[in-house]
Amino acid sequence: MPPRAKEGLRSLAPVLGLLVNYKRRVIGASMALLFTAAATLSMGLGVQVLIDEGFGGGSNDSLKGAIALFFVIAAAMAFGTFIRFYLVSWLGERVSADIRKQVFDNIVRLHPGFFETNRSLEIMSRITTDTTLLQTIIGSSFSMALRSGLTTTGALVMMFITNLKLSMIIALGVPLVLLPILVFGRRVRRLSNQSQDSIASVGSYAGEVIQNIRVVQSYTREAFESDAFNHEVERAFSIAQRRIWQRSMLVCGAILLLFAGMSGMLWEGGQDVITGQMSGGELGAFVFYAIMVGTGVTTISEVWGDLQRAAGAAERLVELIHTESLINDPEGDVTATSSEQPELRIDRVTFCYPTRPEQAALENFSLSIEAGKSLALVGPSGAGKSTVFELLLRFYDPGIGRILLDGQDIRDFSLQQLRENVALVPQQPALFTGDVRYNIAYGNPDASDDEIQAAARAAHAHDFITALPDGYQSHLGEMGVRLSGGQRQRIALARAILNDPKILLLDEATSALDTESEYQVQLALQELMQNRTTVIIAHRLSTILHADKIAVLDVGQLVATGSHSQLLEECTLYARLANLQFREPGLTNGELPGSADASGPYVPG
Numbered sequence: 001m002p003p004r005a006k007e008g009l010r011s012l013a014p015v016l017g018l019l020v021n022y023k024r025r026v027i028g029a030s031m032a033l034l035f036t037a038a039a040t041l042s043m044g045l046g047v048q049v050l051i052d053e054g055f056g057g058g059s060n061d062s063l064k065g066a067i068a069l070f071f072v073i074a075a076a077m078a079f080g081t082f083i084r085f086y087l088v089s090w091l092g093e094r095v096s097a098d099i100r101k102q103v104f105d106n107i108v109r110l111h112p113g114f115f116e117t118n119r120s121l122e123i124m125s126r127i128t129t130d131t132t133l134l135q136t137i138i139g140s141s142f143s144m145a146l147r148s149g150l151t152t153t154g155a156l157v158m159m160f161i162t163n164l165k166l167s168m169i170i171a172l173g174v175p176l177v178l179l180p181i182l183v184f185g186r187r188v189r190r191l192s193n194q195s196q197d198s199i200a201s202v203g204s205y206a207g208e209v210i211q212n213i214r215v216v217q218s219y220t221r222e223a224f225e226s227d228a229f230n231h232e233v234e235r236a237f238s239i240a241q242r243r244i245w246q247r248s249m250l251v252c253g254a255i256l257l258l259f260a261g262m263s264g265m266l267w268e269g270g271q272d273v274i275t276g277q278m279s280g281g282e283l284g285a286f287v288f289y290a291i292m293v294g295t296g297v298t299t300i301s302e303v304w305g306d307l308q309r310a311a312g313a314a315e316r317l318v319e320l321i322h323t324e325s326l327i328n329d330p331e332g333d334v335t336a337t338s339s340e341q342p343e344l345r346i347d348r349v350t351f352c353y354p355t356r357p358e359q360a361a362l363e364n365f366s367l368s369i370e371a372g373k374s375l376a377l378v379g380p381s382g383a384g385k386s387t388v389f390e391l392l393l394r395f396y397d398p399g400i401g402r403i404l405l406d407g408q409d410i411r412d413f414s415l416q417q418l419r420e421n422v423a424l425v426p427q428q429p430a431l432f433t434g435d436v437r438y439n440i441a442y443g444n445p446d447a448s449d450d451e452i453q454a455a456a457r458a459a460h461a462h463d464f465i466t467a468l469p470d471g472y473q474s475h476l477g478e479m480g481v482r483l484s485g486g487q488r489q490r491i492a493l494a495r496a497i498l499n500d501p502k503i504l505l506l507d508e509a510t511s512a513l514d515t516e517s518e519y520q521v522q523l524a525l526q527e528l529m530q531n532r533t534t535v536i537i538a539h540r541l542s543t544i545l546h547a548d549k550i551a552v553l554d555v556g557q558l559v560a561t562g563s564h565s566q567l568l569e570e571c572t573l574y575a576r577l578a579n580l581q582f583r584e585p586g587l588t589n590g591e592l593p594g595s596a597d598a599s600g601p602y603v604p605g
Helices: 008-055 060-107 120-162 164-211 213-218 222-275 280-322 385-392 415-419 436-443 449-458 462-466 485-499 515-529 564-570 572-581
Strands: 344-352 360-369 374-378 400-405 422-425 503-507 533-538 549-554 557-562
Touching: 008 060, 008 120, 008 280, 060 120, 060 280, 120 164, 120 280, 164 213, 164 222, 213 222, 222 280, 344 385, 360 385, 360 400, 360 557, 374 385, 385 503, 385 533, 422 485, 436 449, 436 485, 449 462, 449 485, 449 515, 485 515, 503 515, 549 564, 549 572, 557 564, 557 572, 564 572
Parallel strands: 374 533, 374 549, 422 503, 503 533
Antiparallel strands: 344 360, 344 400, 549 557
16 A cells, blocks of 8 residues: 555544534534533532532522532433533444445545555455544543543633642642653554554454355465464554553653652642631632643543554555555546447557566567457467456556547547446356345346346256256355356356457356266356457467457467468467367377367357
């Protein structure tokens, strides 16, 4: 993520700025805060009346009146606190929800290259843990800081009104109380940032292991992962321990210095009561205000640590909100259009991934995909096949050259306009935690049940779906874990069929399937590819004989194009790949297993 530029509590400004959207509630909370602070300060007067007139009045009526006044002030405090607590807590929850939405809204629009350098699980930890921390600060700690600031200021004023000499003793001690806050506050903030980072790392590590639990267990790495996770947890605990130590020192120093000053004040005040220079009620009121000052300063010193933690969390969240995608819609009006069977052309493209700027994934690469025809991309690993898909979907933009859709640069299209006409069927289908219907309708949420079932039938998926316990309402578990590989692939195909794309991108959708599943998926693919511009990544050459043209790639460059038979004769690389894959007794000249005629449709053997 971008380097942090802001310092101190200024990082909270963008977060607190969200409160402007809820002015009425902020005003209501502020009024309740002022009312409660005034009622709390009035309690000192109630203490003075209770001592001088209630206890010293010598009659039940005087005591009754003093107690009644005391109760009315307490009731006012309770009512004001109720209003303040509700409104402030509501604001904390509301702002936290707004931040989560802003962060997520920006993240889902960021270019995929962003996630090459930032761990997705760590980002999600930010959305949960950091926003929860901000909710606590805004909904509780920040309110406490404001309340303590008001009551401390008011109590200081009332102390000076009550007794000037004793107030000077307290006033001289206040700067000393603030000293620990200044000394330890910065350390607390630095350690708070480190603590939040370590917590996010712990969550990210655990999530990654859980996602790949089958791999972990199949390689019997449970003990290793437990030890590694324990190391992460202990590192987070060590940082938290140092943060707690610094914060404890802050609070301890503030309390000691404050009550040292109060002890001196009580000595002087007690002498004045003994000599008759002030009444017991005045001293009681003064002690009450002094305790309010002490409590307020202590609360502020505690909240200061929370605010420092919140500042660190706000920095990270604001960074995510303000991170800009490198892939954006064109400026101005978008007028680009495409035909029902668009033509694609890659024109002299050179592209390097952001994380590998010195190594070209494609170099001076040109390729044409005819309208309504299919083109298969063949080549060894690292040849640039997947990069072609990344560029066609505009997950990245080429550094040099253009990609044209019906003669128009795809950068002239809006991202939605481009991608809603393209369907990608990946090698490993991506299914979401939800039911069958949700996953098929993901490409077209407004589709009817009949349309969804028609897409499932076209993908040869309807039969196994209806055999599930709840049919189309059957939940598939995380990433479709309750289905086999072939079933997941056919759900992904049904999604693509329902989307009815003009351009179809197939990333070897059958390479990981068994023979029966492969046959079913191949049948669905043949139906899906009809009258569509199709690009296929082929890892197994036996799956691309139905393609109109084959393009051979190697180290980011186009080596040759042609039919299977042409390439066997004219392209050494293709012939070598074919011989490696089709080496079986009785097969010659690239003849494919499971087919009697290499030029005919592929039927799995």
